[in-house]
Amino acid sequence: MARRTKIIATIGPASDKEExxxxxxxxxxxxxxxxxxxxxxxxxxxxxxxIRRI
Incomplete structure (x- = not known):
């Protein structure tokens, strides 16, 4: 069964690095x-x- 729940992450300075x-x-x-x-x-x-590059 496919997962229907979406996971949304707010991207800011703490999560800005590519890794x-x-x-x-x-x-x-x-x-x-x-x-x-x-x-x-x-x-x-x-x-x-x-984000698009990844």
Missing amino acids: TLRDLIRAGMDVARLGLAHNTIDEAAERMAR
Whole structure:
């Protein structure tokens, strides 16, 4: 039976490194959420690019 529950992780400074992102994906992360309240658009764009590379 396929898993129907999605795992959403908020990506910020503590989880920004590629190795940490890979670990989150291996652990089952389905969706990466970027909180924009404390980031600039440029920082968010960099994080999105990093996530897409993985």
